[in-house]
Amino acid sequence: MCIQNTETHKGRKMAFIIDGKKISSEIKDELKEKVAEYKKNGIEITLAVIQVGNDPASTVYVGNKKKACEYIGIRSLSYELEENISERELLDLIEELNGRKDVNGILVQLPLPKHIDEDLVIKTIAPEKDVDGFHPQSVGALSIGQEGFVSCTPAGIIQLLKRSNIEIEGKECVVIGRSNIVGKPISLLMLRENGTVTICHSRTKDLKEVTKRADILIVAIGKPKFVTREYVKEGAVVIDVGIHRNAENKLCGDVDFDDVEPIVSAITPVPGGVGPMTIAMLMYNCVSSVELKK
Numbered sequence: 001m002c003i004q005n006t007e008t009h010k011g012r013k014m015a016f017i018i019d020g021k022k023i024s025s026e027i028k029d030e031l032k033e034k035v036a037e038y039k040k041n042g043i044e045i046t047l048a049v050i051q052v053g054n055d056p057a058s059t060v061y062v063g064n065k066k067k068a069c070e071y072i073g074i075r076s077l078s079y080e081l082e083e084n085i086s087e088r089e090l091l092d093l094i095e096e097l098n099g100r101k102d103v104n105g106i107l108v109q110l111p112l113p114k115h116i117d118e119d120l121v122i123k124t125i126a127p128e129k130d131v132d133g134f135h136p137q138s139v140g141a142l143s144i145g146q147e148g149f150v151s152c153t154p155a156g157i158i159q160l161l162k163r164s165n166i167e168i169e170g171k172e173c174v175v176i177g178r179s180n181i182v183g184k185p186i187s188l189l190m191l192r193e194n195g196t197v198t199i200c201h202s203r204t205k206d207l208k209e210v211t212k213r214a215d216i217l218i219v220a221i222g223k224p225k226f227v228t229r230e231y232v233k234e235g236a237v238v239i240d241v242g243i244h245r246n247a248e249n250k251l252c253g254d255v256d257f258d259d260v261e262p263i264v265s266a267i268t269p270v271p272g273g274v275g276p277m278t279i280a281m282l283m284y285n286c287v288s289s290v291e292l293k294k
């Protein structure tokens with residue numbers, strides 16, 4: 001492990017705090033330069049963003065994605081559809097966008113209202129415009145090591161590790177969670193980076209025994225402050241994917257940061273860890289769509 005926790009606070013070593021805000025800003029600035037280069041060569045990148053209904057959380061996420069596009073120089077097309085739009089109408093819009101040469105990426109903000117089949121919607125997006133990386137073809141490509149879009153949160157975790165000089169190769173990597181959007185794809189990516197990967201889930205026996213083996217522990221369990229120091233090996237690297245809001249409206253993760261930080265070598269905070277990386281990697285996917293198109 002390259003990380004050394006040399007900082008001290010009141011006589012104790014402190015963990016290296018993996019700064020997702022800083023790393024995501026670096027990525028966005030690199031992309032901004034790349035987009036400016038493309039523009040000089042007459043190439044414009046366009047992302048179509050579709051929101052169905054007006055769920056407040058979705059509105060915030062969509063707004064942040066559009067802001068990031070603006071910052072980087074990506075054109076965003078906004079489709080705000082009524083909550084009661086039919087599944088057919090949504091599929092028709094996606095098919096129209098699939099056929100448009102000026103549209104590089106299509107993003108449908110999830111979750112969708114119950115009367116719409118999310119899997120069908122994802123499957124309808126052309127794989128070469130699937131910047132969220134959720135299409136079965138993108139997931140299949142990831143699992144057999146072929147080129148394709150990688151879903152944004154897991155791709156962001158790899159960037160956090162690499163840009164913090166944390167080696168993955170040969171390390172014991174344990175992932176808690178097996179969801180399609182985080183647990184499974186991050187496990188495949190860690191494997192691609194030559195980690196030795198174990199996936200834990202709600203039926204795993206002796207969870208603590210398994211997680212304590214981890215050099216790198218990735219937590220995507222969806223339960224506030226679930227992981228305490230009893231789950232963590234001393235000196236491990238801990239990546240916290242969870243996002244929760246407590247009663248005082250404060251954000252926290254799946255890891256009990258205050259309890260775990262004193263014994264680990266590196267850890268992501270919440271907020272400011274994995275969270276900001278998701279949008280940065282969405283922007284990365286939009287920009288790389290130009291290469292993929294070629």
Ligand code: NAD
Nearest residue numbers: 153177178179182201202220221222241242243274275278
């Ligand atoms: P999910 O609910 O789909 O999956 C949770 C996983 O945890 C499941 O696979 C389940 O088997 C496992 N699990 C549940 N209880 C367990 C237990 N007691 N022991 C072991 N495993 C258990 O969640 P998700 O969509 O993967 O999201 C996980 C967390 O990450 C959530 O807090 C979510 O809000 C957050 N998230 C953050 C981002 C981001 O951009 N930072 C993106 C996606 C999700």
